[in-house]
Amino acid sequence: MGERVVVVGGGFAGASVARRLEKLAPTADIRLVCPDDYMLYLPLLPQVAAGVLPPRAAVVSLSRRLKRTMLLPGRATGVDLDARRVLVHSITGRDHVLAYDRLVLAPGSVTKVMEIPGLRESGRGCKTLAEAAFLRDHVLTQLEVANASTDPDERARRCRFVVVGGGYAGVETAANMQLMTTALARRFPRLDPSLMQWHVVQHHDGLLPGMGNRLGDDTRRVLEARGVHVDLVTSLTAADDESVTLSDGRRLATSTLIWTAGVAPSPLVGHLDAATEHGRLVVAADLAVPGRPEVFALGDAAAVPDLATGGGATCPPTAQHATRQAPVAADNVAASLAGRPTRDYRHRDLGLVVDLGGADAVAKPLGFDLAGLPAAAVTGAYHLWALRSPAAVARVATSWTLRAVEGQNPVRLGFLTDRSGRLGEFEHTDDYLDAAQVRAAIAAVPG
Structure with missing residues (x-):
C-alpha cells in the first residue's frame, strides 16, 4: 500500500x-x-x-x-x-x-450560536439530519399537546413557532413547516387554525439578502400571504422554554425557537x-x-x-x-x-435556489430572477441534479410524487424523545x- x-x-x-x-x-x-x-x-x-x-x-x-x-x-x-x-x-x-x-x-x-441569554438552552437548529427529524417531531408534539390542553394560554404558546434568521435556511424552514402545520389543522379539530402562528425574525432589512431586493420582496409577499409574520430589522435578545424577547421589546409566548441565523x-x-x-x-x-x-x-x-x-x-x-x-x-x-x-x-457561481414549499420558490440562475412555478421547477431540477446519485434521486422524486398525490401526512416517530434537541446537542x-x-x-x- x-x-x-x-x-x-x-x-x-x-x-x-x-x-x-x-x-x-x-x-x-x-x-x-x-x-x-x-x-x-x-x-x-x-x-x-x-x-x-x-x-x-x-x-x-x-x-x-x-x-x-x-x-x-x-x-x-x-x-x-x-x-x-x-x-x-x-x-x-x-x-x-x-x-x-x-x-x-x-x-x-x-x-453559529451567539451569546444571547437562553439561546443555547432553549433554541433548536436544523443543521443535521437528527436536528431536522427532531424538529419535525417537536412541532408535531406541540400540536398534539395543544389539542389536548384545556388551558388557552398553553394552547396559544404551543401553536406559535419563531424562526430567527431570514436567510436561506430560515426562510426555507419556516416556509415548509408553516405549510405542514396548516395542512395538519384538520387533524386537530379543537385547535383554531388562527392559533398556528409562524414568525420569521430577521436582523437585516430584507429577506434573503444574497438574492437581491426583488426576490427578497417576493419571498416576503409569499410568506405574509400565508399568514407568516415577518419581522425585519429585529433580533432576538433573550429566550427561555416558554418565550422569546425581541429587540423591539416584544415578548412572544412560544415553546419553539428555531435558530438559523448563520453558520x-x-x-x-x-x-x-x-x-x-x-x-x-x-x-x-x-x-x-x-x-x-x-x-x-x-x-x-x-x-x-x-x-x-x-x-x-x-x-x-x-x-x-x-x-x-x-x-x-x-x-x-x-x-x-x-x-x-x-x-x-x-x-x-451559477446562482441560488430557495424552496418555499408547494409550488412556491425563488431562484436566481445565472443572474436571472425567477419566482413562482418557474422558480419551483428550476429549484426541484437543481436539487435532483446536485444529488449525483440515481438511488437518491429516485427516493426524492418518489417522495415528492407521493406528497403531490396524498398531500401532507407527516408522522411523529418518537425516536428522539429522550433528547432535548438544544443547539449543539x-x-x-x-x-x-x-x-x-x-x-x-x-x-x-x-x-
Missing part, C-alpha cells in the same frame, strides 16, 4: 475527494473520517423537518459510493500538523491516532495551529494550506480565494462551491503525491481540542 491520505469529513466535498482519489491514486491508502455512513444533502433538510421527505431521502450512502476507501466511524477532534497526526474520537467512545502523508480537511460547518466553520479549524480568516482556514487557490503543502482544505471550513470575482474575495460557503472544489482538491492531492504541479480552483461542538490538548491526547493513546 502506498502513501496514506486522510480525508476529514464525509459530506459531498470530502466524500467526492475520496471517490475521485480512488481512481487518481490507485496505490494510495485512503481513510475517510466521518461519524456517519452517509453524505448529507443540506438543502433538503427543511423538507425533512416539514415531513415532505423522509430522512433517508436527504442522504447518499458512503459505503456504496466508495469502493477502496476505509471508512473510520468517528469525529476528528484535533490535528497535530507538525507530527502529521489526526486525533479521532470513535463512535465507540475511544480515541485513535491516525498518521497521514496527505490530509484533506472538509469538516463542514456548524450552527460557522467546524470548530476543528479554529483549534488548528494555522491561520484563519473569519473562522475559515486560509488556503491558497490550489486549496493547499500555506506552509503546509501536504494539507488541503475545501468547503465551508476553508477560505478559498474566489478567482472569478477577484479583489481578494473568498468563495461563499455554499454546497455549490464545495462540490466543485472537490475534484480540484483530489486532482491536487494526486499531483502532489506524483510530484506534479497543482492547479487553481476557479468557478463562477446533535452537532458535538464541544468535542474539539486545541493544539496543546491534541498533542497531550495523542501521547496518551496506547500504541
Whole structure:
C-alpha cells in the first residue's frame, strides 16, 4: 500500500475527494473520517423537518459510493500538523491516532450560536439530519399537546413557532413547516387554525439578502400571504422554554425557537495551529494550506480565494462551491503525491435556489430572477441534479410524487424523545481540542 491520505469529513466535498482519489491514486491508502455512513444533502433538510421527505431521502450512502476507501466511524477532534497526526474520537467512545502523508480537511460547518441569554438552552437548529427529524417531531408534539390542553394560554404558546434568521435556511424552514402545520389543522379539530402562528425574525432589512431586493420582496409577499409574520430589522435578545424577547421589546409566548441565523466553520479549524480568516482556514487557490503543502482544505471550513470575482474575495460557503472544489482538491492531492504541479480552483457561481414549499420558490440562475412555478421547477431540477446519485434521486422524486398525490401526512416517530434537541446537542461542538490538548491526547493513546 502506498502513501496514506486522510480525508476529514464525509459530506459531498470530502466524500467526492475520496471517490475521485480512488481512481487518481490507485496505490494510495485512503481513510475517510466521518461519524456517519452517509453524505448529507443540506438543502433538503427543511423538507425533512416539514415531513415532505423522509430522512433517508436527504442522504447518499458512503459505503456504496466508495469502493477502496476505509471508512473510520468517528469525529476528528484535533490535528497535530507538525507530527502529521489526526486525533479521532470513535463512535465507540475511544480515541485513535491516525498518521497521514496527505490530509484533506472538509469538516463542514456548524450552527453559529451567539451569546444571547437562553439561546443555547432553549433554541433548536436544523443543521443535521437528527436536528431536522427532531424538529419535525417537536412541532408535531406541540400540536398534539395543544389539542389536548384545556388551558388557552398553553394552547396559544404551543401553536406559535419563531424562526430567527431570514436567510436561506430560515426562510426555507419556516416556509415548509408553516405549510405542514396548516395542512395538519384538520387533524386537530379543537385547535383554531388562527392559533398556528409562524414568525420569521430577521436582523437585516430584507429577506434573503444574497438574492437581491426583488426576490427578497417576493419571498416576503409569499410568506405574509400565508399568514407568516415577518419581522425585519429585529433580533432576538433573550429566550427561555416558554418565550422569546425581541429587540423591539416584544415578548412572544412560544415553546419553539428555531435558530438559523448563520453558520460557522467546524470548530476543528479554529483549534488548528494555522491561520484563519473569519473562522475559515486560509488556503491558497490550489486549496493547499500555506506552509503546509501536504494539507488541503475545501468547503465551508476553508477560505478559498474566489478567482472569478477577484479583489481578494473568498468563495461563499455554499454546497455549490464545495462540490466543485472537490475534484480540484483530489486532482491536487494526486499531483502532489506524483510530484506534479497543482492547479487553481476557479468557478463562477451559477446562482441560488430557495424552496418555499408547494409550488412556491425563488431562484436566481445565472443572474436571472425567477419566482413562482418557474422558480419551483428550476429549484426541484437543481436539487435532483446536485444529488449525483440515481438511488437518491429516485427516493426524492418518489417522495415528492407521493406528497403531490396524498398531500401532507407527516408522522411523529418518537425516536428522539429522550433528547432535548438544544443547539449543539446533535452537532458535538464541544468535542474539539486545541493544539496543546491534541498533542497531550495523542501521547496518551496506547500504541
